[in-house]
Structure formats: C-alpha cells, structure tokens
Amino acid sequence: MSAIDLADVQKVFRDRDGRDLVAVDRTRATIEAGEFVCLLGPSGCGKSTLLNMIAGFEAPSTGEVRVAGRRVERPGADRGVVFQQPTLMPWLTVIDNVAFHLKLKGMGKAERHERAKTYIDLVGLTGFERHYPAELSGGMSQRVGIARALLMNPAVILMDEPFAALDAQTKIEMQEELVAIWQRVGATVVFVTHSVDEALVLASRIAVMSRRPGRIREFIPFDLPRPRDVTSPDFNDMKRRVLGMIREESTRKAAA
Structure with a gap:
C-alpha cells in the first residue's frame, strides 16, 4: 500500500473581492512508503497548500487525500509536521x-x-x-x-521549509542530520523547499510543480549515492535540468 495518494485534488480559495483563486489544480500523485519527496516549484505554486492538505490543516475543495489508504479529514498522529518556525x-x-x-x-x-x-x-x-x-x-x-x-x-513526516531561516553552514549540517534520521526511522518524508540544491541533497524523488494553479508537472527520481557530492557532474546535470524546468514555469507565470 502506498503511503500517500492524491486523487484529483483541487484547492480553491476565495479572495477578498469574492473571486475564486485556484491554488492547486486537480493533482494526482502517489508517494510510496519510505520515500523522501521534495516539493519544488516557483513561488506561489501551491507547495505549502498541498502539504497542508496532506497534514489535514486544509480540506481539498474537490478530490481527496489518502494516507495509508485512509481519507484525510483532519490532522492525525500518523502525520508529524515540522514548520518553518519550530513554534516551541x-x-x-x-x-x-x-x-x-x-x-x-x-x-x-x-x-x-x-x-x-x-x-x-x-x-x-x-x-x-x-x-x-x-x-x-x-x-x-x-x-x-x-x-x-x-x-x-508517525508513518509520514511533513516539513514546510524547516531550514529556510538558518545560516548556510547550519543548514548543511541540518540537512545531513535529517537524511541520517530518515535513514534510521524509515518514515515517508514530504519536504517543501524553494532551493534546488536542498532538494537535490535530500530527495529520493523531486516533485516539480507548475506555476499557479499548481500541479505536479513531473516526478524526477534521484538516486545519487549519499552523502551527495554537490560538485559532481551528476549532481550539477540534474541541477541544470530542474532549474530549467522551474525557470520555464516562472516565465510562464510572469507572462500570464
């Protein structure tokens, strides 16, 4: 059984002028148990909204989210959440x-x-x-x-840019620690980031999202051995590929 299933998930918000704003548009995806998936895409593409629907903080407008085969209707102990600020x-x-x-x-x-x-x-x-x-x-x-x-x-750990506010050296240390913890506990991790480098250091699969309204444009497996050498040709080839996709989406957004 898969860890997370997204079935035609759409999220629509109402803005202050009463207009509908589609944040996430009819997204289908399956995340297997034990994967480390990074959600990556242009700013405002719905990464955090998608994470919040998996967490149960937001309900889909249409479609459904399932964790371990059970429909998500509220937050639960089967999903641990780590926020950008630790809220201690x-x-x-x-x-x-x-x-x-x-x-x-x-x-x-x-x-x-x-x-x-x-x-x-x-x-x-x-x-x-x-x-x-x-x-x-x-x-x-x-x-x-x-x-x-x-x-x-929890079987699933959801992380919303938890290292964004850290200095560069501390961020590298925390990324290394997180990978080691993930390898030890075997949980499924979904991690939102704006950083291509961070996604390539952490992920076993990268979900590149489209401009808003956000969809998962492509899942990219990345099985470079760990710890990953950020100067290696394979790392930088993938970095160029992912950056190219995000730039394309950002350009489409600016032109829209």
Whole structure:
C-alpha cells in the first residue's frame, strides 16, 4: 500500500473581492512508503497548500487525500509536521516541549521524559534537555521540532521549509542530520523547499510543480549515492535540468 495518494485534488480559495483563486489544480500523485519527496516549484505554486492538505490543516475543495489508504479529514498522529518556525513553547524546557503531546494524553512525567530522551538523543541534543528555547540557536530549536514530530512515531513526516531561516553552514549540517534520521526511522518524508540544491541533497524523488494553479508537472527520481557530492557532474546535470524546468514555469507565470 502506498503511503500517500492524491486523487484529483483541487484547492480553491476565495479572495477578498469574492473571486475564486485556484491554488492547486486537480493533482494526482502517489508517494510510496519510505520515500523522501521534495516539493519544488516557483513561488506561489501551491507547495505549502498541498502539504497542508496532506497534514489535514486544509480540506481539498474537490478530490481527496489518502494516507495509508485512509481519507484525510483532519490532522492525525500518523502525520508529524515540522514548520518553518519550530513554534516551541517558551515556558517549557526542551524535554517538556518534545514530550508535550504525551502529557496531553495523560502519560506520567517519568515515562514521557524517558521516551523523549530517545528522540532528543537522535537529533543530537543530549545535554540540553533542561534548556529553554531562548537558550537555543535556530538550528537547535529546529532539532527540538523534529524530535517532537518523531516522538509521535508517525508513518509520514511533513516539513514546510524547516531550514529556510538558518545560516548556510547550519543548514548543511541540518540537512545531513535529517537524511541520517530518515535513514534510521524509515518514515515517508514530504519536504517543501524553494532551493534546488536542498532538494537535490535530500530527495529520493523531486516533485516539480507548475506555476499557479499548481500541479505536479513531473516526478524526477534521484538516486545519487549519499552523502551527495554537490560538485559532481551528476549532481550539477540534474541541477541544470530542474532549474530549467522551474525557470520555464516562472516565465510562464510572469507572462500570464
């Protein structure tokens, strides 16, 4: 069974003048279990809207989204979400931020802390359990957000430009960490990015989206061995191919 199925998914928003705006237009796609898929395309093409429909934050106007064969109607524990900003609770320590949803489920403090420590270690934050968000760097805060999503043990992890605000060196480190975590936990990852380089470093398959109204124009498999050499001819050949597609879509948007 596939991890995610999009069946003729369309999302229409109403603008302030009462006009319909089609953000995502009748998109069909299948994502297999264990894939790392990056959504890439021109700004405003509906990448985040598509991710939000998979997460259950937005309902399709038509069509349906299925995760593990079940129709998505609301957010659920089978889908972990990591946002561009980690949205940590500043009054809670790292370990309590990570374990917060276990507290909501009524789990005792000792048990939820023990479970949280596994994922804090997985994201490289052992020793920072008692720190507060204000004491963390941007990269460390995102590690907390990733650990919190992983603790739910989701089959699908959805990530909306989680490294966009990080400096270049921290971003590279986080990309390497994320690939290592994905390889260990075996979850399906859908990752929104504006960066072609980031998509090529992370993805096992790249979904290039068209200009708005967004559709998945093409899925591109990318099986370059990991860790990926960003200076290699194969990497740069694929980069030119993907950039060409995005430039073509951007030009069409500007001319529309």
